[in-house]
Amino acid sequence: MSSTLKFFFIGATGYVGSSVLERFLDHPEANNFEFTALVRDPRKAEKLKQFSVNAIVGSFDDAKLVEDLTAAADIVVDMGGSDNLGLAKSTLRGFQRKFQETGKPSIFIHTSGTIIIADDAAGLHSSDVVWNDADPDQIEQLPPTAPHIDVELEIIRADKEGYVRAYFVTPGTIYGIASGKFVDAGLAHKHSIQVPALIKTSLDRGQAGMIGKGLNIWPNVHIDEAADFYIDLYNAIKANPDSVGHGRDGFYFLLNGEHSLYDVGKEIGRALVALGKVTTEVPSTYTQEEVNKYFGGSNFLGTNSRGLANHSKSIGWKPKKTTQDLMASIKPEVEEILKHL
Ligand SMILES: NC(=O)c1ccc[n+]([C@@H]2O[C@H](COP(=O)([O-])OP(=O)(O)OC[C@H]3O[C@@H](n4cnc5c(N)ncnc54)[C@H](OP(=O)(O)O)[C@@H]3O)[C@@H](O)[C@H]2O)c1
Missing domain, CATH: 3.90.25 (UDP-galactose 4-epimerase; domain 1)
Known part of the structure; x- marks a missing residue:
């Protein structure tokens, strides 16, 4: 990585994305960070520029733009494309190019969701099936038809090939009204889903x-503690990259209650x-x-979507809510x- 760390944010104006971006802007090392974000609304892009973010107007469907922005970054943080296989493929092409140029794998923090472990109860019963984010063998048993999993499988394959290190941030129901300067500036979503x-x-x-x-x-996690996790993950990767599971070992559930x-x-x-x-x-x-x-x-x-956040907590995440x-x-x-x- 260069001495200036280049971040590319996908979904930066979202409920999760704006909370995470704000935390990276406030990171103690932020003087050495450079931020680029893909933003589809030109008015939001203009506002974002006032916060020292290089906002590029474009959509998830702009494959070449996504590829180019990925190829120019050291770290890509995706908080909008959990079920968008086309977007994932565009980023993977960018990672491949970057690897060919530098020989170093980029970091990909991809937001998924615990819908990947959901069953078909139709509200009629609870379930005793609990998925453990620290048990990749169990997670590997998810059927290929599980929601989002086509995206994860594509990214896991790329991680295995070695040109990217991928981490799957996997929240349950995120709750609470988002706050902060991006919400105050009217450029971010403040409600969850x-x-x-x-x-x-x-x-x-x-x-x-x-x-x-x-x-x-379902499991739940507060928006502020969910956003904190991205920083904990970055800090852990920075401190000791080889100790932080990625690819098939890279699922991190965000939950602290059901x-x-x-x-x-x-x-x-x-x-x-x-x-x-x-x-x-x-x-x-x-x-x-x-x-x-x-x-x-x-x-x-x-x-039903029931999980244990053992892996997330093992890297230092300490949710309280x-x-x-x-x-x-x-x-x-x-x-x-x-x-x-
Ligand atoms: N919220 C939850 O409880 C929860 C739980 C688990 C997983 N997740 C996952 O976390 C991610 C973020 O969720 P969220 O609640 O923050 O969603 P959100 O508020 O709707 O944010 C989505 C972000 O993606 C951007 N976006 C969407 N489609 C786009 C397109 N075609 N081109 C360019 N930008 C586009 C939005 O831009 P605009 O500002 O222009 O709309 C926004 O910045 C999603 O992948 C979601 O599935 C969320």
Whole structure:
């Protein structure tokens, strides 16, 4: 690596991406870092430039641009392309080029998600199957049809060939409203995916909702602690690259507590009753029509996804927030969403 470390960020204006980028900008070594980000909205790109980030306007579909930006970087941090095989292939071509030029593998921090370990419970039951991020033999048993896994397999193959070192940051449900200078500047998403979707659909249908009986279980992690992990991972790689698992040994689950979707629905119901928006706290089952309307027919909110973050914690990540914090985050999130409806 050159003395100036060149970062290329994918998804920098996202909920996760903006929280992570801000932490890298505040890193004690940031004077030696150079930041480039691919941004599809020219207005956001202009704003990002004010924070010393070289924002390049373009999309995940701009294969040659993604390849070139990757080839010019030492570290690529992807926080937007968990299910985008085309994007992964473009970055891999860039890593290959860089390796041909320098003989050194670049670092690829790729964001996945614990949906890779999800089952098909449809909300009807919980599960005793628990996946351990420190057990690559177990993770290798995931079927090729598991969500996102086509992307991981392609990247693992590249890691094995030696031209890139790949690390899979794999969060459960991330919760909490994102904060920081990018959110304040209006260039970053401040809401996550799952809980806000459940809140919005509850408001629309006049009652909190769940898939099936909501008995399925998901893990959770607070946005700030999820973003902290990327720095812990970078620091660990920097301190001792050979001690940090990558490729097939490179899955890092981000989770620190579990919730049933019934309990989350109930908490949303409680908040909506308290705010005078609905009359019952109890969630009801989404009809198939609602699943189609709200979730494109996907039952993913009815799956079980249970894991252990042993690998993540082994590199020094110390999450403190638990499911209680998830529950406490719901009413403020409802209030924030209501403000903007
Ligand atoms: N949030 C969670 O609970 C969670 C949990 C597990 C895994 N993940 C994974 O983590 C990643 C980030 O999630 P997130 O919640 O931060 O999502 P997000 O807020 O929607 O951020 C996505 C980012 O990707 C950018 N983007 C999307 N499509 C693009 C395109 N075609 N061209 C250029 N840029 C594009 C967005 O830009 P704009 O600003 O222009 O929209 C944004 O910067 C995703 O891969 C997600 O699957 C998230």
